[in-house]
Amino acid sequence: xxxxxxxxxxxxxxxxxxxxxxxxxxxxxxxxxxxxxxxxxxxxxxxxxxxxxxxxxxxxxxxxxxxxxxxxxxxxxxxxxxxxxxxxxxxxxxxxxxxxxxxxxxxxxxxxxxxxxxxxxxxxxxxxxxxxxxxxxxxxxxxxxxxxx
Numbered sequence: 001x002x003x004x005x006x007x008x009x010x011x012x013x014x015x016x017x018x019x020x021x022x023x024x025x026x027x028x029x030x031x032x033x034x035x036x037x038x039x040x041x042x043x044x045x046x047x048x049x050x051x052x053x054x055x056x057x058x059x060x061x062x063x064x065x066x067x068x069x070x071x072x073x074x075x076x077x078x079x080x081x082x083x084x085x086x087x088x089x090x091x092x093x094x095x096x097x098x099x100x101x102x103x104x105x106x107x108x109x110x111x112x113x114x115x116x117x118x119x120x121x122x123x124x125x126x127x128x129x130x131x132x133x134x135x136x137x138x139x140x141x142x143x144x145x146x147x148x149x
Contacts (some may be wrong), residue, residue: 002124003036006113009139010041010093011132013063018132019094019107021099023113029122033113034067037095039064049097055082066094072083072100079105111136 011018020068022030031049038047041060058065066087079102087094088107101126101143110133114125128134136142 003033004040007037007040021109021112030113070098073101078106
């Protein structure tokens with residue numbers, strides 16, 4: 001559900017690209033959030049975790065979404081071989097699981113979503129790392145408030 005709401009409120013990427021860090025322990029829901037995001041964006045086929053491939057890209061109507069899972073990355077320098085520069089352009093949005101594994105070699109996050117489990121329930125804490133991320137959080141809050149009333 002959070003993934004879908006993030007997709008509904010995502011920024012217009014015609015003039016920029018955006019980066020979302022998905023943080024949390026194994027089983028916290030990072031891949032599930034990415035799947036919900038991609039489904040809301042219109043992906044109808046299989047949405048699998050890119051754990052072994054490290055990266056999957058989805059060319060959609062509004063943008064290209066690049067889903068990275070860096071869990072198996074041994075060193076940040078390995079990112080150079082993934083061809084990410086072609087997706088560091090307007091019209092692209094990156095969803096990055098395990099961003100700490102690529103520290104120093106990744107662009108700054110516009111939005112960070114920290115997922116965890118507390119008292120048997122999933123929880124999410126979000127923070128903005130840019131003006132784009134702050135505006136995204138404002139749109140998300142407005143959507144949440146509208147659905148609550």
